[in-house]
Amino acid sequence: MSLRIVVCVKYVPDATGDRHFADDLTVDRDDVDGLLSELDEYAVEQALQISEESDDDVEITVLTVGPEDAKDALRKALSMGADKAVHVEDDDLHGTDVMGTSLVLAKAIEKAGYDLVITGMASTDGTMGVLPAILAERLGVPQVTLLSEVNVADGKVTGRRDGDAASEQLEASLPAVVSVTDQSGEARYPSFKGIMAAKKKPVESWDLSDLDVDSDEVGLENAWTAVDSATPRPARTAGTIVKDEGEGGKQLAEFLAGQKFI
């Protein structure tokens, strides 16, 4: 038996850098260092663990939709241990929103062939956390999302979803779309051997015509949403900072009372 896993990974601006918007109000990806979204490392990690625990012949493909530099994200995932990569890149993709990106990803996943799709819980730039559910809808397969624990066996995926009100055990048949949280287990660091091996792993490049997606279904002009303005948050007016000389708690209480919190 074989198990084909596609892991969706996003290349994002570094959250610890100075992230901002470009003139057309899309996320500026040129002036800020990018990297594989940290939350997608957890998806790669779970794919690797499923592979290691499986008796099946598992093949892990990492997939990204993004600009030229997004190859860095694929390279990192390959050096962690994924087998091959697909990079969907097309000039017409600039400014595409989640509806368009999910359309392109769904077509690419179908073209690659899959039994299981694994994604992160949310991208660290857009932080929508809806793409996995949308992928399941578009692919017409079960959605098994926000798992903090994942198991794949006998053609089934099971796992634990910790929700607001309850913790749930879920079960679905493959093929399915899974998303994993940062509670699912720390992601491994690429080893030196892994980094060297990654250089020889295949990276395919596809554009929109390879996926039968029309350019009028993607891009900023055709997005399903429009950003009218982006304003930097006004700097907070500098607060009062006191050093505790034995009365710090009382001084703080005085402040809170002044603000009517007590």
Add this chain to the structure above:
Amino acid sequence: MAEVLVYVDHVDGAVRKPTLELLTLARRVGEPVAVALGAGAEATAAVLAEHGAVKVLTADAAEFADYLVVPKVDALQAAYEAVSAGGSLAAVLVPSSAEGKEIAARLAVRIGSGIITDAVDLEAGDEGPVATQSAFAASFTTKSRVSKGTPVITVKPNSAPVEAAPAAGAVEALAVTFSALATGTKVTSRTPRESTGRPELTEAAIVVSGGRGVNGAENFSIIEALADSLGAAVGASRAAVDAGWYPHSNQVGQTGKSVSPQLYIASGISGAIQHRAGMQTSKTIVAINKDSEAPIFDLVDYGVVGDLFQVVPQLTDEIKARKG
């Protein structure tokens, strides 16, 4: 006047506060029609009517509890079709919980609409509702619109006041046909979260959080005592959660809960970007940290540089004394 669908988040008929806030926003763009699903759906009607729902569409079936997300999408789609057949629909509003966002997103795909998630405000505009969002860990504020289809928008808790606005709130049964995918993901067991008796983290007016500086699970009692003196919810940084000192359900930040209370008190938390992402929109921010260089001090209205084991108990005692 156009109608607005409002998805109701409730527990056995008890409507959660973010839904009432959503009704306040819904009334700015149209007439709210509420959609309540699952056990106790009809019991939501009275409070929804009090806050402006002209109609409450209800449905109950075992599928809502036994399978993940899709049955609810089927029902919301049925409501969408019923209401848009009878007139114009200005928007579909859903509370921004993890599940709410997934339901909203799948509906948006089905009806060919764009989606905006995690709005913190909503106003009527010439080209449809305009949503305010905060981006990049709240360092930017954006205004956006849905430009295709009926706007589907999810709204964060604490984004609007709860307002009384009595309306008819007539209950109508919603006919739902489940799709083939509705039973795709089975919920094989469910363990409800134990109640702490404290306010819900995302809904609380005051949140008191502890981080790595709290230095041990047993020391969280200091944070809890301060929280209780203020009637607050308790939060934790990821460092404290990862160390096993406090449950993940209380984590504040990018991969935990996003909170926007009137007052946020951070103790022993450095203020990393991922933590700030979940609390930066709090109205008043207070921090206690022994390192005067900690980045959290860049955000505060009031900060105490000191040892939390001295400052926090003194603060708690002083609050109790003042409250008598």
